[in-house]
Amino acid sequence: MPEGKIMKALSGFYYVNDQGSVIQCRGRGIFRKNKITPLVGDYVEYQADNDQEGYILDIHERKNELVRPPIANVDQAVLVFSAVEPEFSTSLLDRFLVLVESHQIRPVICISKIDLLDDTKQKKIEQFADDYRKIGYEVVLTSAKWEESITHLKPVLDEYVTVFAGQSGVGKSSILNALRPDLELKTDEISSSLGRGKHTTRHVELLEIGNGFVADTPGFSALEFATLELEDLAGCFPEMVEASERCKFRGCLHMNEPKCAVKSAVETDEIKLYRYEHYQQFYEEIKSRKPRY
Ligand code: GDP
Ligand code: ZN
Numbered sequence: 001m002p003e004g005k006i007m008k009a010l011s012g013f014y015y016v017n018d019q020g021s022v023i024q025c026r027g028r029g030i031f032r033k034n035k036i037t038p039l040v041g042d043y044v045e046y047q048a049d050n051d052q053e054g055y056i057l058d059i060h061e062r063k064n065e066l067v068r069p070p071i072a073n074v075d076q077a078v079l080v081f082s083a084v085e086p087e088f089s090t091s092l093l094d095r096f097l098v099l100v101e102s103h104q105i106r107p108v109i110c111i112s113k114i115d116l117l118d119d120t121k122q123k124k125i126e127q128f129a130d131d132y133r134k135i136g137y138e139v140v141l142t143s144a145k146w147e148e149s150i151t152h153l154k155p156v157l158d159e160y161v162t163v164f165a166g167q168s169g170v171g172k173s174s175i176l177n178a179l180r181p182d183l184e185l186k187t188d189e190i191s192s193s194l195g196r197g198k199h200t201t202r203h204v205e206l207l208e209i210g211n212g213f214v215a216d217t218p219g220f221s222a223l224e225f226a227t228l229e230l231e232d233l234a235g236c237f238p239e240m241v242e243a244s245e246r247c248k249f250r251g252c253l254h255m256n257e258p259k260c261a262v263k264s265a266v267e268t269d270e271i272k273l274y275r276y277e278h279y280q281q282f283y284e285e286i287k288s289r290k291p292r293y
Helices: 029-033 090-102 119-135 147-151 172-179 187-196 230-236 238-244 261-267 273-288
Strands: 003-010 013-018 021-027 043-048 053-059 076-082 106-112 138-141 161-165 204-209 212-215
Touching (some): 013 043, 021 043, 076 090, 090 106, 090 230, 090 273, 106 119, 106 172, 119 138, 119 238, 161 172, 230 238, 230 273, 261 273
Parallel strands (some): 161 212
Antiparallel strands (some): 013 021
């Protein structure tokens, strides 16, 4: 049975890439009965009627799936945060990081618009980049105006299925455009295909960039911790996972427990105070399950 990967979903058709050829497939009725819908990113088995058309017969087990955008088997999320306009916020970044980590997706931090920085702000941003690199995150600094900085993103995307995420206005479409200038889309045109425009459809597409694939629709737009449990929160802070092995109590939640190694690590600056404060903030939020955004 031939196999391929769904690259695009549009008007009931799934476009399956099988080693470079694209076959326009319909889903079989069986999916509707089982309430499984094929998703962009799915690895599928299909039956070809001819060179160009066929039917999807089976969907391989998914590593994960996102609801918005509807896409399966996402490897990583590039979290785009502008250095300025809008101002860089570690609080919002940490929120995105926790959401992405809780989906078992690898986050990559992209700090954009670095062409707009003066020396003082540049130093501050580099300090933050350093903090996050120490935790183990990959951090890339970009400017859509400097082609060379965008080329640093390319190797990050290779071999992976990536979704971009981040507030509106941070430069996601500009980066995508710089990565694939041949698409010749204006940023506002991309924005409307990004689902914010009037002609919103369920169109989702994986764009080939180098040897990787990038979703043309940004993800993680709902920013509340709807399904995250309190005891899983610390697991979304890699530097806390390490320290928590030394907490006196098993199941320590690093709030008011005595002899908490996480709190000691904050005192010695091994864990950044702002990261721990965000942990506390998210903890309270999950406890009361009242979304802040
Ligand atoms: P999106 O909403 O995240 O897709 O952001 P856009 O790509 O639409 O960019 C929002 C605005 O920021 C536009 O006016 C862009 O021209 C501008 N912009 C994006 N990237 C950069 C950058 O690297 N440097 C500067 N100076 N402006 C940028
Ligand atoms: Zn603890």
